[in-house]
Amino acid sequence: MNTMTLDAAGQAEPVQPKAVEQDTVGTQTKVRETVGKPFCDSAKLRMRNVNVFYGEAQAIHDVSLDIGRNEVVAMIGPSGCGKSTFLRCLNRMNDTIEGCRVEGELSLDDEPIYGAKVDVVPLRARVGMVFQKPNPFPKSIYDNVAYGPKIHGIASRRAELDEIVENSLRRAGLWNEVKDRLDKPGTGLSGGQQQRLCIARAIAVSPEVILMDEPCSALDPIATARIEELIDELRENYTIAIVTHSMQQAARVSQRTAYFHLGHLVEVNDTETVFTNPQHELTEAYITGRFG
Amino acid sequence: MQTPTLFALLLLLILVAYGTGFSRAVAAARTSGGLRKLASLPSYYGLHTALWCGLPALLLLGTWLAFDDAIIRALVMNGIADKPDTIAGQNLLYAQVQNLAAGHLFGEASPQVQAAAARFTELRNGSRNLQAALSLILAIGLGAFTVLRFSPQLRAREKVEKVLRGVLIACACAAIFTTVGILLSVLFESLRFFQAVPITEFLFGLHWSPQMALRADQVGSSGAFGAVPLFTGTLMVSAIAMFVAVPVGLMSAIYLAEYASKRVRTFAKPVIEILAGVPTVVYGFFAALTVAPFIRDLATSMGLQASSESALAAGLVMGIMIIPFVSSLSDDVINAVPQSLRDGALGLGSTKSETVRKVVIPAALPGIVGGVLLAVSRAIGETMIVVMAAGLAANLTTNPLESVTTVTVQIVTLLVGDQEFDSPKTLAAFALGLMLFLSTLVLNFIALHVVKKYREQYD
Numbered sequence: 001m002n003t004m005t006l007d008a009a010g011q012a013e014p015v016q017p018k019a020v021e022q023d024t025v026g027t028q029t030k031v032r033e034t035v036g037k038p039f040c041d042s043a044k045l046r047m048r049n050v051n052v053f054y055g056e057a058q059a060i061h062d063v064s065l066d067i068g069r070n071e072v073v074a075m076i077g078p079s080g081c082g083k084s085t086f087l088r089c090l091n092r093m094n095d096t097i098e099g100c101r102v103e104g105e106l107s108l109d110d111e112p113i114y115g116a117k118v119d120v121v122p123l124r125a126r127v128g129m130v131f132q133k134p135n136p137f138p139k140s141i142y143d144n145v146a147y148g149p150k151i152h153g154i155a156s157r158r159a160e161l162d163e164i165v166e167n168s169l170r171r172a173g174l175w176n177e178v179k180d181r182l183d184k185p186g187t188g189l190s191g192g193q194q195q196r197l198c199i200a201r202a203i204a205v206s207p208e209v210i211l212m213d214e215p216c217s218a219l220d221p222i223a224t225a226r227i228e229e230l231i232d233e234l235r236e237n238y239t240i241a242i243v244t245h246s247m248q249q250a251a252r253v254s255q256r257t258a259y260f261h262l263g264h265l266v267e268v269n270d271t272e273t274v275f276t277n278p279q280h281e282l283t284e285a286y287i288t289g290r291f292g
Numbered sequence: 293m294q295t296p297t298l299f300a301l302l303l304l305l306i307l308v309a310y311g312t313g314f315s316r317a318v319a320a321a322r323t324s325g326g327l328r329k330l331a332s333l334p335s336y337y338g339l340h341t342a343l344w345c346g347l348p349a350l351l352l353l354g355t356w357l358a359f360d361d362a363i364i365r366a367l368v369m370n371g372i373a374d375k376p377d378t379i380a381g382q383n384l385l386y387a388q389v390q391n392l393a394a395g396h397l398f399g400e401a402s403p404q405v406q407a408a409a410a411r412f413t414e415l416r417n418g419s420r421n422l423q424a425a426l427s428l429i430l431a432i433g434l435g436a437f438t439v440l441r442f443s444p445q446l447r448a449r450e451k452v453e454k455v456l457r458g459v460l461i462a463c464a465c466a467a468i469f470t471t472v473g474i475l476l477s478v479l480f481e482s483l484r485f486f487q488a489v490p491i492t493e494f495l496f497g498l499h500w501s502p503q504m505a506l507r508a509d510q511v512g513s514s515g516a517f518g519a520v521p522l523f524t525g526t527l528m529v530s531a532i533a534m535f536v537a538v539p540v541g542l543m544s545a546i547y548l549a550e551y552a553s554k555r556v557r558t559f560a561k562p563v564i565e566i567l568a569g570v571p572t573v574v575y576g577f578f579a580a581l582t583v584a585p586f587i588r589d590l591a592t593s594m595g596l597q598a599s600s601e602s603a604l605a606a607g608l609v610m611g612i613m614i615i616p617f618v619s620s621l622s623d624d625v626i627n628a629v630p631q632s633l634r635d636g637a638l639g640l641g642s643t644k645s646e647t648v649r650k651v652v653i654p655a656a657l658p659g660i661v662g663g664v665l666l667a668v669s670r671a672i673g674e675t676m677i678v679v680m681a682a683g684l685a686a687n688l689t690t691n692p693l694e695s696v697t698t699v700t701v702q703i704v705t706l707l708v709g710d711q712e713f714d715s716p717k718t719l720a721a722f723a724l725g726l727m728l729f730l731s732t733l734v735l736n737f738i739a740l741h742v743v744k745k746y747r748e749q750y751d
């Protein structure tokens with residue numbers, strides 16, 4: 001696990017502010033090519049030349065990226081740069097937004113994600129998602145977690161279901177807090193508990209890929225540590241893409257880090273490289289906290 | 293002085309008071325250095341003065357107008373030596389006096405009436421003058437007093453807002469008192485009815501034929517006031533209506549909210565809501581002239597006995613009428629379910645219909661139930677369609693092909709035409725009204741409660 005921190009990175013590589021200001025002006029011309037290592041050999045998810053439009057406005061510009069098997073890729077970047085939009089392409093959640101259009105080649109295990117013949121239902125069962133805002137169903141805690149296994153017929157007997165529910169809640173670090181009130185509504189939990197409930201709900205269907213959109217933004221440090229531990233644990237079997245605003249978190253949990261800027265993928269590199277020796281001025285400026 | 297003139301004068305005084313208060317405040321602000329030195333904005337000082345000038349005077353005037361007629365009448369009638377014993381006779385005599393005073397009386401009036409008329413005119417003029425004088429003095433006095441008492445430290449805004457709050461409370465109370473008033477009057481009339489007909493007979497009697505004898509020796513003179521056939525009739529028609537309206541309304545709401553494209557929605561929603569704007573009498577003759585004969589022919593062709601007016605016809609058409617209620621209320625609550633819940637379900641790999649069935653509808657259910665209950669109370673209260681399509685016969689039956697009658701229809705038939713207002717026949721209408729009022733009240737209460745619960749969940 002990478003334990004590099006932002007401060008260490010920032011002090012290690014002081015940068016001239018002057019150079020950055022010139023570059024931010026020239027972003028549109030400079031960010032044609034993604035620098036670093038956007039591709040890998042054993043790709044689970046493969047994205048090529050992805051463009052996303054909301055009506056007329058383009059939110060993602062020509063992004064190419066691989067996410068490898070058993071790899072955690074962190075996505076960082078200033079607010080509004082398109083991280084969530086990009087993440088939502090991977091399990092076609094953008095389909096629910098009217099006027100949203102995705103172009104490019106995206107594939108999961110070399111099978112296309114977009115296309116007239118593709119059924120989104122099994123796709124989304126394979127590519128699970130934890131949303132930016134906790135969104136528990138207005139059902140009991142138990143039913144929230146059991147929802148996915150039930151609709152996919154994963155558990156046929158009650159005992160199996162009980163086991164899945166308990167297991168998922170334990171891994172999300174919520175079991176001890178809720179084991180005595182599984183029949184109480186999930187909406188009655190605190191914000192942080194709700195988010196962990198949503199994580200438990202997502203892992204209960206055992207997806208192959210888990211997309212996490214700022215899963216820890218509402219969590220306290222202890223719960224955050226628990227989730228980060230979970231991510232580490234999940235990596236043995238799953239592929240994970242995580243959006244985060246905490247660079248410490250990106251540094252702690254991910255193998256590679258992707259830096260987005262105004263809809264462009266500026267740099268992808270091994271996490272350690274990104275935080276100690278960023279190759280693009282924009283990345284450098286962002287991680288040293290000078291803008292964004 | 294005539295009352296309208298007085299009102300106009302008071303209005304003028306109020307405007308003057310506003311202007312004076314306003315300019316006093318502006319002047320004070322100018323001398324003491326800016327509006328910020330005042331405790332409130334100048335318009336509040338204006339309003340404050342205007343309220344003090346106008347409100348007490350208007351209240352006095354209102355009370356006066358409410359009571360002066362009664363007092364004058366009492367005084368005039370006391371002055372008449374030999375007056376008739378009956379109330380009707382006294383009313384007649386007083387009307388004569390008033391007419392004479394207004395100069396409308398033709399023919400000879402007795403000296404007694406003439407004296408009374410003179411006294412009436414004198415009292416009325418005195419009353420009007422006194423009322424004008426008192427209210428003007430009050431308005432000018434209090435207005436001037438407020439202007440004199442003006443100081444920049446006066447917290448005019450707080451005082452004005454207190455009065456405004458009082459006005460708002462009074463308006464809210466008016467609505468409540470009206471409801472309570474209606475309830476009480478219906479209640480008292482019903483109690484009179486229950487003196488004539490025992491309440492147990494009304495509630496549990498199986499036979500309804502509300503005739504009263506004109507002569508004591510008439511054959512079949514006693515009416516029967518057992519309301520059970522009406523209750524079952526109402527229940528059956530409403531049940532049939534809900535049987536149509538709930539599934540159709542709910543499904544169209546689900547289609548509109550979840551499946552329809554934006555273009556279809558902007559077109560279809562108003563069209564469905566037009567259904568709610570069709571007058572019920574139009575539905576009524578549609579039911580009576582088209583649906584009821586159709587049902588009768590259909591039943592006959594299947595070898596069933598059907599009357600030409602049936603509960604089924606009324607219920608079906610009423611159901612169609614209620615569809616927009618159910619659908620637009622459900623549509624609103626379904627739309628209020630946050631998109632994030634749908635995303636959550638879809639993100640776990642649910643199909644669209646699983647998302648709707650297992651997440652969206654359960655989340656919206658309390659609101660939908662509230663809407664359906666409101667629709668039920670609408671169905672129970674609906675009259676016109678049932679009058680035209682269900683018939684008037686108070687049959688105690690569970691066969692929807694027979695004609696039935698409902699509580700509302702009987703209220704109408706009991707009260708149309710010339711009626712005495714103290715026979716059990718007319719009073720029965722109040723008892724029925726009371727039952728109707730109570731049941732819809734309970735339904736609305738439950739519905740609002742449920743809807744409120746639902747709101748709390750997402751706010």
Ligand SMILES: Nc1ncnc2c1ncn2[C@@H]1O[C@H](COP(=O)(O)OP(=O)(O)OP(=O)(O)O)[C@@H](O)[C@H]1O
Binds near residue numbers: 077
């Ligand atoms: N539903 C939508 N309709 C139109 N434009 C949208 C929509 N969602 C996002 N956008 C636009 O797309 C761009 C990228 O948004 P996105 O939500 O992906 O940013 P983000 O990087 O996730 O930001 P944050 O860190 O604040 O979550 C923004 O400019 C945003 O305004």
Ligand SMILES: [Mg+2]
Binds near residue numbers: 083084085132213
């Ligand atoms: Mg986001």
